[in-house]
Amino acid sequence: xxxxxxxxxxIAVLTGAGAGIGIGIATSKAAEAIARQPEAKGDxxxxxxxxxxxxxxxxxxxxxxxxxxxxxxx
Amino acid sequence: MEEFASDLMSQLESKVSxxxxxxxxxPIATSVVITWGIMLFLVILAKVMVRDxxxxxxxxxxxxxxxxxxxNSFVADILGExxxxxxxxxxxxxxxIGISNVMGxxxxxxPTKDLNVTAGLAIMSIILIEYSGxxxxxxxxxxxxxxxxxxxxxxxxxxxxxxxxxxxxMRLFGNxxxxxxxxxxxxLIAPAIIPVVFSLYFDIxxxxxxTYVFVFLTLLFMKEKMEHE
Numbered sequence: 001x002x003x004x005x006x007x008x009x010x011i012a013v014l015t016g017a018g019a020g021i022g023i024g025i026a027t028s029k030a031a032e033a034i035a036r037q038p039e040a041k042g043d044x045x046x047x048x049x050x051x052x053x054x055x056x057x058x059x060x061x062x063x064x065x066x067x068x069x070x071x072x073x074x
Numbered sequence: 075m076e077e078f079a080s081d082l083m084s085q086l087e088s089k090v091s092x093x094x095x096x097x098x099x100x101p102i103a104t105s106v107v108i109t110w111g112i113m114l115f116l117v118i119l120a121k122v123m124v125r126d127x128x129x130x131x132x133x134x135x136x137x138x139x140x141x142x143x144x145x146n147s148f149v150a151d152i153l154g155e156x157x158x159x160x161x162x163x164x165x166x167x168x169x170x171i172g173i174s175n176v177m178g179x180x181x182x183x184x185p186t187k188d189l190n191v192t193a194g195l196a197i198m199s200i201i202l203i204e205y206s207g208x209x210x211x212x213x214x215x216x217x218x219x220x221x222x223x224x225x226x227x228x229x230x231x232x233x234x235x236x237x238x239x240x241x242x243x244m245r246l247f248g249n250x251x252x253x254x255x256x257x258x259x260x261x262l263i264a265p266a267i268i269p270v271v272f273s274l275y276f277d278i279x280x281x282x283x284x285t286y287v288f289v290f291l292t293l294l295f296m297k298e299k300m301e302h303e
Contacts, residue, residue: 061244
């Protein structure tokens with residue numbers, strides 16, 4: 001049972017992969033955009049930060065669920 | 075390792091500092107006591123900073139004006155001039171979350187590590203978001219805004235009232251908790267020097283970014299509520 005709980009928590013944390021890919025794509029596009037239009041840096045940074053916050057949320061949910069699994073199924 | 079795991083688990087729970095012995099005992103959580111400490115600190119700071127203000131700023135007043143001006147223009151950039159009246163509340167929230175996130179550096183448990191604190195902040199945010207919509211468009215216009223862009227997706231718009239605070243609350247809580255757990259693990263492996271480098275990232279940088287994101291998202295949601303006709 002203990003091992004299965006650990007496996008479940010591990011699977012929940014896999015959401016981090018999606019967030020990583022998402023933030024990576026967003027950052028690469030932002031870098032491209034800034035290279036093309038350095039004067040729009042401020043606006044691009046704001047949009048990037050918003051996108052990162054939303055993409056990162058999925059990873060955070062995975063982490064919170066993993067912690068909850070460990071805490072409540074123990 | 076077993077001992078460390080149980081130690082970590084006990085630190086994850088929100089603890090009760092003391093109990094007020096009236097009405098059968100009111101438990102006061104540690105996060106509340108630390109919040110009182112932050113409040114005291116901020117009140118004293120405000121008292122000291124606003125002493126003898128001058129027309130032509132010098133010294134500490136320059137920093138004060140720069141900070142207040144930054145918060146005001148940050149709010150006004152997104153909400154427009156009319157949104158400036160929301161700046162004091164949002165600035166207060168930003169200062170509180172910022173200080174409590176960075177407190178981990180001093181070895182004090184950040185209050186934002188308690189889910190109840192972030193839930194409270196998120197509920198206040200959603201009330202402000204809906205209030206700003208009602209204030210701008212009137213109760214009728216606010217109700218009508220749920221049927222935008224088409225009446226079919228009204229249920230999703232109503233659901234958003236619950237999803238938005240949940241995601242605000244979980245984002246802040248999860249980030250602070252995650253940083254805390256990672257820092258504890260690093261301290262277990264390397265007790266000296268190395269944690270300092272990681273502490274810079276996890277406690278200071280991540281804490282401030284999350285503060286910014288919390289206020290920024292609240293502002294964006296407010297703008298959305300106030301915007302389309």
